[in-house]
Amino acid sequence: MTTIPIRYIDPVFRPPSEADSLILPVTNGCSWNKCTYCEMYTAPQKKFGVRDEPETLESIRKIGKQFSEQVQRVFLGDGDAMALSTPATHP
Numbered sequence: 001m002t003t004i005p006i007r008y009i010d011p012v013f014r015p016p017s018e019a020d021s022l023i024l025p026v027t028n029g030c031s032w033n034k035c036t037y038c039e040m041y042t043a044p045q046k047k048f049g050v051r052d053e054p055e056t057l058e059s060i061r062k063i064g065k066q067f068s069e070q071v072q073r074v075f076l077g078d079g080d081a082m083a084l085s086t087p088a089t090h091p
């Protein structure tokens with residue numbers, strides 16, 4: 001059995017367009033979480049938060065070592081990865 005070196009917090013949702021992608025959670029849950037038709041991230045363990053950066057970087061390193069040939073595309077989860085801050089400087 002193959003073990004993916006990522007600590008997932010269930011439930012994990014995979015958009016249909018990401019059928020073949022590695023799901024890499026950089027946040028947990030959804031920062032908005034108020035759409036009336038959506039119950040994806042209503043479980044207590046899916047309360048929104050940023051995932052631990054050192055843990056995420058370690059997952060990326062391990063995935064790179066173990067699955068670099070198989071992984072062609074990565075989807076950043078969960079519901080709103082774009083809520084993360086980005087560096088203000090440009091190279």
Ligand code: SF4
Pocket residue numbers: 030031032033034035038039040041079
């Ligand atoms: S995951 Fe998407 S649809 Fe669901 S509450 Fe968040 S923004 Fe709305």
